[in-house]
Every structure is written in C-alpha cells, then in structure tokens.
Amino acid sequence: MSEISPALRLARTNKLIAKYDKESKTIFGFWVYLMTDCVLFASLFATFAVLRHNTFGGPTAADLFSLPYVLAETLALLTSSFTCGLAVLSAQQRHKNRVVFWFAVTFLLGATFLALEINEFHKFVAMGDSWRRSGFLSSYFTLVGTHGLHITIGLLWMAVMVAFVIKRGITDGTLKRIRMLSLFWHFLDVVWIFIFTIVYLFGVIKV
Amino acid sequence: MSSLRADDVDVLVSRHQPEQATLKGYVIGFGSSIILTMTAYLLARYGLLDKPIMVALLATLALAQFAVQLIYFLHVGREFSPRLKLMVMLTMMLIVFILVAGSIWIMNSLNGRMMNTKQMVQYMNNQNNL
Numbered sequence: 001m002s003e004i005s006p007a008l009r010l011a012r013t014n015k016l017i018a019k020y021d022k023e024s025k026t027i028f029g030f031w032v033y034l035m036t037d038c039v040l041f042a043s044l045f046a047t048f049a050v051l052r053h054n055t056f057g058g059p060t061a062a063d064l065f066s067l068p069y070v071l072a073e074t075l076a077l078l079t080s081s082f083t084c085g086l087a088v089l090s091a092q093q094r095h096k097n098r099v100v101f102w103f104a105v106t107f108l109l110g111a112t113f114l115a116l117e118i119n120e121f122h123k124f125v126a127m128g129d130s131w132r133r134s135g136f137l138s139s140y141f142t143l144v145g146t147h148g149l150h151i152t153i154g155l156l157w158m159a160v161m162v163a164f165v166i167k168r169g170i171t172d173g174t175l176k177r178i179r180m181l182s183l184f185w186h187f188l189d190v191v192w193i194f195i196f197t198i199v200y201l202f203g204v205i206k207v
Numbered sequence: 208m209s210s211l212r213a214d215d216v217d218v219l220v221s222r223h224q225p226e227q228a229t230l231k232g233y234v235i236g237f238g239s240s241i242i243l244t245m246t247a248y249l250l251a252r253y254g255l256l257d258k259p260i261m262v263a264l265l266a267t268l269a270l271a272q273f274a275v276q277l278i279y280f281l282h283v284g285r286e287f288s289p290r291l292k293l294m295v296m297l298t299m300m301l302i303v304f305i306l307v308a309g310s311i312w313i314m315n316s317l318n319g320r321m322m323n324t325k326q327m328v329q330y331m332n333n334q335n336n337l
Contacts, residue, residue, distance in 0.1 A: 013216050020223040027225050031292050035299040042303040046310035071248050078240055081280060085233035092228060179225060186280040190273060196244070197269035201251040205261050 023176050030180045034187045037150075041191055044143040045198065052203070054135035061136070061203025064124065070200045073116045074192065077151075080109035081189040084182050091178045094170045099178070103162050106185070110155050117148050140199065147195060150188050157181055226282040236279025243272040 004012075052061065087102035121141070124130065131141040161181055165174055247268040254261060277283045277296075286292055322330065 009216065013220060016220050017223045020220065020225070024223065024225050028291055032295055035295050038299050038303055039306065042306045043310075046307045049307065049311050050314040067248065067252050071244075074244055074248075075241075078237070078244060081240075081276075082233060082237040085228060085236070085280060086230075088228045089230055089233065176225075183281065186276065189280070190276050193269050193272050193276070197247065197265055201247060201265050202262060205251050205254075205258060205265075 019172070023172070026176060027179055027183070030183060034183060037187070040146070041143075041194075044139070044146055045194065048139040048143045048199065051135040051139040056134040056136075058134040058137065059129050061140075061199070062206065064129065065200050065204055067200065067204055069116070069120065070196065073113050073120075074196050076109050076113040076116065077189055077192050080106045080113065081186055083109065084185045088178055088182045091165075091170050091175050096165060096169050099165050099170060100162055103158055103165075107155060107158050107162070110151060110158070110185075114148060114151050114155065117144070117151075121145070144195060144199065147188065147191055150191075154181075154185055154188060157184070222287045226285045228282070232279045232282075236275055239275045239279075240272055243268050243275070247272075 083102050083106045087099050087106060090098035090102055121144075124137075129137060131138045158181060161174075161177060164177070168174055247265055250261070250264060250268075254264075256264070278285075283293055283296060284290070
C-alpha cells in the first residue's frame with residue numbers, strides 16, 4: 001500500500017464508496033417495495049380475522065386443517081429460507097458452484113412447499129369446500145393463495161437467477177440481485193410465520 | 208489527505224457496503240426459528256391451557272420468531288445510520304397495525320349493532336303493516 005500515493009488512494013476509496021452507495025440504494029428501493037407488500041398482506045389478514053367465524057354451516061378451521069401437514073409445509077419453507085441464506089453467503093465469497101447448489105436446494109424445498117399447498121387446496125376443493133363455500137373459506141383461500149402466488153414468482157425468479165449465475169458468474173451485478181432475491185424469500189418466510197400462527201394454530205386450538 | 212491510512216479506508220468503506228451475511232447469523236436464526244416453530248406446534252397440538260392464555264402464548268412465540276428472522280435473515284438493525292431500512296419498516300408496522308386493529312375494531316362494533324334474526328323478522332313485519 002505504501003507505493004500508492006495518497007491522492008490515488010483517496011480516488012480509489014471514493015470510487016468504491018460510490019459503487020457501494022449505488023448498490024445499497026437499489027437494495028433499499030427493493031426493501032421499500034417489500035414493505036408496501038406488507039400492506040397487501042395486512043389487508044388480507046384483516047379480512048381473514050373478520051370473516052374467520054363466518055362458516056355459513058360449512059366446515060370450520062378445526063374441521064379442515066391437519067397440523068402435522070402444515071408443520072411439514074412450514075419446516076420446508078423455513079429450511080429453504082436458511083439454504084437461501086447459505087447461497088448469499090457463498091455469493092459473497094464468490095463461490096459460483098456453491099451458489100448454484102444452494103439455490104437448487106432452496107428451489108426444491110420451495111417447490112415442495114408449493115406442491116404441499118396446492119395438494120391441500122385441491123383436497124379442500126374436491127370435498128366441496130372451495131372459496132365459494134363460506135366467507136371463512138373465501139378469505140382463507142385469498143390470504144394463503146396470495147402467499148402461494150408470491151412463492152411461485154419467487155421460484156421463477158430463482159430459476160432465472162441460477163441461469164444468470166451459470167452464464168455470467170458472480171459479478172457485482174449478480175451479487176446485488178442475489179441479495180434482493182434473498183430479501184424477497186426471507187420476507188415470504190416471515191409472512192408465513194403469521195399465516196401459520198393466525199390461520200392454522202389459532203384455528204385448531206380448542207379447549 | 209496523507210492521513211488517510213489503510214485502516215481508515217476499510218472502516219469508511221465498510222460503512223457504505225450493504226450488510227454482510229455471516230454463517231453464524233444464519234445458523235442462530237435457523238436454530239431458534241426451528242425451536243420456536245416446534246414449541247408453538249406442540250403447544251397448539253397438545254397444550255391443554257385456556258384459550259386466551261394459549262392465544263397469548265402462541266402470539267408471543269410468533270412475535271419472537273418474527274424478531275429473530277428480522278435480525279438474522281433480513282439483517283434489520285445491522286446497517287449504519289441513517290437507518291432508513293429500519294425507519295421504513297417501523298412506519299410500515301404502524302400502518303399495518305392501524306389497518307388490522309382498526310378493521311377488526313370497526314367490524315366487531317358493527318357486528319355488535321346488528322339485529323338478531325328475531326328482531327329482523329319483527330322489523331320486517333312492522334314494515335309490512337305500514
């Protein structure tokens with residue numbers, strides 16, 4: 001370092017700071033989008049909270065939901081959130097193959113979650129308990145379905161991201177996008193905590 | 208200008224970098240999330256407490272997991288000032304609270320003012336007599 005003149009060092013430092021500031025700004029913008037998405041979920045949660053007892057003679061939450069099944073869904077999503085974090089960690093260390101591997105694992109776990117959810121929806125609809133049955137079921141399908149739609153979009157994004165990483169490697173640009181994808185994925189896991197608790201656990205407890 | 212040493216540069220630059228992820232953070236976050244989820248699940252499935260206590264316990268566990276994931280997965284609070292991420296999040300939590308609590312309050316209040324079926328039939332009969 002001693003060979004570099006102070007002026008050059010200052011110039012390089014300023015360049016690096018400008019680069020990081022730009023990246024942080026983009027990520028912050030994405031964060032603001034995620035926070036506005038909270039309002040969408042909050043409205044659906046409020047609707048569900050208001051309508052959850054309006055079963056219109058149809059099945060109640062306790063009749064419909066199987067807790068072990070929902071626990072399997074939850075653990076799949078939670079583990080996928082963790083492996084997504086490991087992908088970010090690998091990207092920070094510029095290990096291209098590890099990033100692809102951890103995203104593949106995350107994708108499979110996310111797809112498992114989605115498959116379990118679609119299977120559950122299919123089962124309810126086949127029994128005649130679709131969103132047309134009662135106010136409770138309308139709000140249930142809308143809330144959980146919106147989360148499922150976000151997961152589907154997240155999976156698509158992840159597939160594109162992996163193709164991107166394979167083609168271009170880990171550059172500053174891909175690292176930034178990986179950070180945003182991971183924010184999106186962790187955010188969906190956070191929303192699921194509340195769906196798991198409010199929709200499923202609160203719905204099933206009796207006494 | 209000559210006082211800009213390599214150490215200073217590192218500190219200066221690191222304050223502008225997006226929050227760096229660490230393996231330790233993810234392991235702590237994942238471990239505690241699993242424990243909190245399993246506790247909530249076992250409590251809901253086998254816990255034989257009164258419903259209000261149960262609801263309070265499960266809500267506390269959910270909020271604890273929310274906090275854990277915010278800190279260890281979403282890295283909230285790890286940024287340097289001005290903590291814009293945190294500010295936006297707190298504002299949004301306030302909006303979410305007003306939206307959810309307000310909706311429930313208003314709808315319950317309306318529900319409490321509704322006529323029951325007997326009153327409704329009587330009201331309709333009175334309307335016919337006019």
